[in-house]
Amino acid sequence: SSELTQDPAVSVALGQTVRITCQGDSLRSYYASWYQQKPGQAPVLVIYGKNNRPSGIPDRFSGSSSGNTASLTITGAQAEDEADYYCNSRDSSGNHSFGTGTKVTVL
Amino acid sequence: QITLKESGPTLVKPTQTLTLTCTFSGFSLSTSGVGVGWIRQPPGKALEWLALIYWNDDKRYSPSLKSRLTITKDTSKNQVVLTMTNMDPVDTATYYCAHSGSSGRNFDYWGQGTLVTVSS
Numbered sequence: 001s002s003e004l005t006q007d008p009a010v011s012v013a014l015g016q017t018v019r020i021t022c023q024g025d026s027l028r029s030y031y032a033s034w035y036q037q038k039p040g041q042a043p044v045l046v047i048y049g050k051n052n053r054p055s056g057i058p059d060r061f062s063g064s065s066s067g068n069t070a071s072l073t074i075t076g077a078q079a080e081d082e083a084d085y086y087c088n089s090r091d092s093s094g095n096h097s098f099g100t101g102t103k104v105t106v107l
Numbered sequence: 108q109i110t111l112k113e114s115g116p117t118l119v120k121p122t123q124t125l126t127l128t129c130t131f132s133g134f135s136l137s138t139s140g141v142g143v144g145w146i147r148q149p150p151g152k153a154l155e156w157l158a159l160i161y162w163n164d165d166k167r168y169s170p171s172l173k174s175r176l177t178i179t180k181d182t183s184k185n186q187v188v189l190t191m192t193n194m195d196p197v198d199t200a201t202y203y204c205a206h207s208g209s210s211g212r213n214f215d216y217w218g219q220g221t222l223v224t225v226s227s
Contacts, residue, residue, distance in 0.1 A: 033213035035154075042203060042217040043146075043154065054215060086154050090211060094167045096144070096156035 002026040002091050004099035011105040012077045020072045020102045022087030032070035032087045034063060035098075043086065047072055074104070082106045109133035111143075111204050111218035118224050119194050125223060129187040129204030136162055136182050142207040143187040144214055145178065147200040155200075159211055160187060167211070196225045 004024040012018035022032055031050060035043035045054050047063035060075045070089070074081055087099035115127035127145070134141060144159040158178040159167045168176050177190045187204060201222045205214035 031212070035214075037154075042220055043214075044217070045213060045215045048209070048213040048215070088154075088156070088213065094159075094165075094211060095170060096159065096167070096211075098146070098154040098156055101153040 006099040006102045009103040022070045026089045026091040034072045035086045037084045109216040113218045113221040125191045127189045140210045145189045146203045149200040
């Protein structure tokens with residue numbers, strides 16, 4: 001499975017916008033999905049496909065992709081968005097990879 | 108609603124084989140496009156995908172762990188079993204199972220996870 005690289009940590013002021021990126025060769029062919037994980041909890045899917053949100057995920061979460069880079073944007077970050085975020089994709093063999101993870105701090 | 112729950116030993120010794128069971132409800136693993144995957148997370152570290160089994164019994168394994176992993180399903184019991192041989196302390200992690208309803212494109216429902224410690 002191919003590697004997916006994320007920045008280790010980002011911070012954002014309350015109410016501002018933050019973009020988290022994920023880079024990997026598989027992203028040229030397959031969409032990333034994005035997961036939010038809070039301490040002691042299981043990951044939660046927040047974005048999948050081109051830019052789809054599961055039921056219950058606020059519309060401040062959005063996704064995009066260009067070349068080998070996928071992005072998750074939080075527009076108007078809230079205190080409850082402070083968490084670790086992971087991207088995920090599969091490759092042409094059907095094998096999956098998760099990104100290295102980004103810790104988002106809301107100031 | 109879809110739920111998944113992992114079960115198995117909390118402590119295994121080095122070189123032993125780990126067997127984990129994912130018991131699920133709210134969906135059938137005989138439905139086209141459905142899969143169940145296993146993902147683990149060492150304490151303080153990132154998620155790592157391990158394996159995925161589909162409704163048609165197609166299986167995928169992490170290339171780096173393929174020789175140690177076996178994933179099977181029991182559709183009648185609504186269970187998926189993962190075995191990992193030759194356990195080592197570096198395999199200490201929380202192990203999650205997760206549902207994929209989109210032919211393996213993403214994992215939309217997750218179990219709570221089970222912490223497995225490898226120690227003598």
